[in-house]
Each structure stands twice: as structure tokens, then as C-alpha cells.
Amino acid sequence: MASCFRGPLPGRPSLPLFLLLLRVSLAQERAAATSLLSGYFGTKSRYEEVNQHLLQDPLSLGPPDPGYLLPSAACAPLQLRALIRHGTRFPTEKQIRKLGQLHRLLRSQERPCPAAQQFAHWDMWYHPDMDGKLAPKGRLDMEQLAQRLAARFPGLFSPQRRFAFASSSKHRCVESSAAFRKGLQLALHRQLPARGNEAGKAGLGAPAHSGGNKVGPWPGGLWAPAHTTGADIENEETEINDKLMRFFDHCEKFVTCVEENATAMYEVDAFKQGPEMKRVLEKIAATLCVPVRDLNADLVQVAFFTCSFELAIKNVNSPWCSLFNEEDAKVLEYLNDLKQYWKRGYGYDINSRSSCILFQDIFKHLDKAIAESKSSMPISSPVILQFGHAETLQPLLALMGFFKDEEPLAANNYKKQMHRKFRSGRIVPYASNLIFVLYHCDQAKTPEEEYQVQILLNEKLLPFPHSEETVSLYTDLKNHYKDILQNCHFSEECELSKTNNTSTDEL
Numbered sequence: 001m002a003s004c005f006r007g008p009l010p011g012r013p014s015l016p017l018f019l020l021l022l023r024v025s026l027a028q029e030r031a032a033a034t035s036l037l038s039g040y041f042g043t044k045s046r047y048e049e050v051n052q053h054l055l056q057d058p059l060s061l062g063p064p065d066p067g068y069l070l071p072s073a074a075c076a077p078l079q080l081r082a083l084i085r086h087g088t089r090f091p092t093e094k095q096i097r098k099l100g101q102l103h104r105l106l107r108s109q110e111r112p113c114p115a116a117q118q119f120a121h122w123d124m125w126y127h128p129d130m131d132g133k134l135a136p137k138g139r140l141d142m143e144q145l146a147q148r149l150a151a152r153f154p155g156l157f158s159p160q161r162r163f164a165f166a167s168s169s170k171h172r173c174v175e176s177s178a179a180f181r182k183g184l185q186l187a188l189h190r191q192l193p194a195r196g197n198e199a200g201k202a203g204l205g206a207p208a209h210s211g212g213n214k215v216g217p218w219p220g221g222l223w224a225p226a227h228t229t230g231a232d233i234e235n236e237e238t239e240i241n242d243k244l245m246r247f248f249d250h251c252e253k254f255v256t257c258v259e260e261n262a263t264a265m266y267e268v269d270a271f272k273q274g275p276e277m278k279r280v281l282e283k284i285a286a287t288l289c290v291p292v293r294d295l296n297a298d299l300v301q302v303a304f305f306t307c308s309f310e311l312a313i314k315n316v317n318s319p320w321c322s323l324f325n326e327e328d329a330k331v332l333e334y335l336n337d338l339k340q341y342w343k344r345g346y347g348y349d350i351n352s353r354s355s356c357i358l359f360q361d362i363f364k365h366l367d368k369a370i371a372e373s374k375s376s377m378p379i380s381s382p383v384i385l386q387f388g389h390a391e392t393l394q395p396l397l398a399l400m401g402f403f404k405d406e407e408p409l410a411a412n413n414y415k416k417q418m419h420r421k422f423r424s425g426r427i428v429p430y431a432s433n434l435i436f437v438l439y440h441c442d443q444a445k446t447p448e449e450e451y452q453v454q455i456l457l458n459e460k461l462l463p464f465p466h467s468e469e470t471v472s473l474y475t476d477l478k479n480h481y482k483d484i485l486q487n488c489h490f491s492e493e494c495e496l497s498k499t500n501n502t503s504t505d506e507l
């Protein structure tokens, strides 16, 4: 009998409406699950995790910074050096293979339980040749970062200025540089207004350095960057420089004693077998109705990473997220942070010491800009933009003493490290950026006050370890890092000792 009513019976939703409501509530549940986890994705975190305002407006300069912000009428930016991690990328081949292994395991179950069924039908859209390449979202990360920096420092990012671009040889970095150029070209030629706060509070640059410095020919040096002017930014090549952007690949001691030393990641391996990971493993095995023996820490980690990839790359709340709660996420974040700590951070001295070649290059160009300014010469390199990796920034930050905890991160002190400083997702998410800004202050009362420096991490002022201030006299900064600047010699630091003892104690 045909239904007497068009549409649902009063008081009873029709099946489609019921399904719609169910789907909406499922989507809301997934969104809630993902947002619970997204603060724990470590180096697989999207940039928006450390700048939430960008979720509303990707060109916003964010809330006024509580720190003491230059530039001001008295202090104009003279040189800016940005070390930028590539934008959002696809998983590496290593992770894609692990995901394929887990997906096949779930599809091979004869009687999958409901939770496992949803994964058996999940579209495994990742393929090995994606291998860490820049994702479309990663291009957007870079285009928008360029526009924000241009708005924050209009005195430096102007069409008349010239820009030096350098990059690691990896696709994700070269493509990030190209996308950044595109964003910069957009900003310079459209002179996009700043968003968010009025000039000054938001760190908007004062007019170009009043010392009348014009840009001049590149005088040469460790690398001769490809200088381009605002007019032809998008078409110029980027200088490939792995010696600076992938210094770790060129450091024999690091490669032998850390990268290729199976015992170097002892704490990571121990944590994978420890009680915290055991609890997570047993929980996931029960949820997926698979024997625990068929799972391991790497497979559980790749399920967690896939939740992060789906959010960062496609901005979707993936079913993979529903496997984990916040406690699980904290454990998996710690597992990733242990790797970053021991492979790229404070774990071994060689990790940070090998970055002194980059650190010294930064100060070499700061010195040069000051010398040129003092002699009223053109500033040869007012803006230096370099595109690298999380493993470019982390060793450098460790060398400078940022985010150092009292105690090393270890497999046996997870609970004690709950409030650690070294959380890689807060430091080096995709598109993270470490920016050195050198200022010339016209109304300096002493010669030392004439040149001052600020450092920004992810567009927020970073207090200096030696003073906890957000501004430093350049002379104080150089003095604090005197030993590294004068006594860290890359070739000596990276030379394997004749005894060829790769004991990690010596690292």
C-alpha cells in the first residue's frame, strides 16, 4: 500500500533521516576523536596545531605577541634569515609499507569484528612512490607562510628587495621553496594588507632600514645563493645546498654512530617493548580482534600516523583515529619524541654539534650585514630563505640550548617527562620556521645597542636561553655562543676517531 503520507510519519524520522542523523553524529564523534589526538602527532603535526588562529584565517598574523616586539620606529629590520621545514608531506615509503602490512592483516581476517571491518573497507590510497613528497596542502602551507611573513616584515619583503633562496635537494623542500616563491610573488605584487592586528603589535616591519642601505651584488661566501628581486621571484631557481640543509648526511660520525648504529636508538626500542606501549598494543589488538602477536609497536604507530596524515593532508577525521584515546596518543607522542630526541636532539652531542656549520653560516651573514650597515654599504643579503627538514631545525635548536629538559628522555621515565619541554610537535610541525631578525636601532644610546636580534619560532617570539628575553643585543648573543662560533669545526666534529670506536658513550 502506497504510503499515505509524504515524508516522515509525525514523530518518527524516516529511515533516510535516521541514517542522516546517525551519519552526522558519527562524523561529530570522529571529529571529536581526531581533535583529542591532534595535539600529540609530533613531527607529523600540521602547522595549525601551533597556530590555531590559522584554522579560521590562514593569513592572520595572530594575537598580539606578549613579548617585546621589534620592529619599531627606532629599530628597523636589516636582515632576516628563515630556516623553514617543508610543508605538509605524504608519508615516507617506509611508513606506507607498514600501513600496507597492517591493512592486509585486517583484510585477511575471516571473521573481522565491526571495528576491523571499517578498516578492511578503508581505501588504502597511499602508494610507495609518494615517499615523503610535498602534498598539495604543503604547497598551501608555504604560499600562506610567505604572505604572512611579507605582511609581518613589509620593510624587507618589498618588490625592490632581493631574496636569496636555498633548499635541501629533497622534493618536499625544493617544491616548498617554489610554493613559497609563489606566495611571495602574490604578496609583493598585490601588497596584501596585513590581517589580524594593526601594524606594530603584529610585528609589522617598520620602513626599510633608514641607513639608506640598498641591496648590492652578492660578495660570495660559503654558498652563493640565487638572489632574485621581487619582480621575478617565481621564475628563478633555488640554490640546492645539502651541505647546510642536510648537514647530517655529510657528517661521518653522525652517519656511522647514530644513523647506521643499531644500538643508537636503544631508548626508542626499549620503550616499544615497555609497559606503556604494551598496554596500547593489547587495547588495539582487542579492538581489532587480532591476536596481540600479530601486532607490534610499529604497526600501532603507523595506524596513529595515518590518523595524522589523513588530517594534515586531506583535513578529514579518519576512522584510524577512532582506535585511540588521549592516553594512547600521549604514549605514541612520547615514542616519536624519543626518536627525535636521540636521533636529532639532545640524545647525542654529535646530533647538535654537526649543525654548527649552519649556525656559523647564520652568524657569518649577520656579521656581514652589520659590517655593510656600519659602512653604509648596500646590504648584500637582506632576506635569506632556506628550506630544510625537521632534522635541520632540531639539531640547531639543541645546539642553541632551546627546549632542553633537566633529564634526558628515556624509556623508563615517561611519566616524569609528562610536562617536558622537548615536544617535537610543538617545535617542528610541518612548515615550522625558525627566523633570525637583525635590527638596526637608530636611537641607540650605546654602540652595543645599535644592533639587536630577535628569534621567532613558528611566527612567535622565542625567549633566548641565556636571558629569557625576546630581544638580545647582537654583541651579547655572539658572546653567549662564542665557544660554538669559534671552536666548533664541522670537519673535526664529524671525523671518526681513529680507534673507530662507535660506542654511543662517546657521542
Ligand SMILES: O=P(O)(O)O[C@@H]1[C@H](OP(=O)(O)O)[C@H](O)[C@@H](O)[C@H](O)[C@H]1OP(=O)(O)O
Pocket (backbone or CB within 6 Å): 043, 044, 091, 092, 094, 095, 343, 389, 390, 391
Ligand atoms: O618515520 P618516518 O616518517 O619515515 O621518518 C621520516 C624519515 O626519517 P627517518 O629518520 O625515519 O629516516 C625521513 O628520512 C625524514 O626526512 C623525516 O623527517 C622523518 O619523518 P619525521 O620527521 O616525522 O620523523
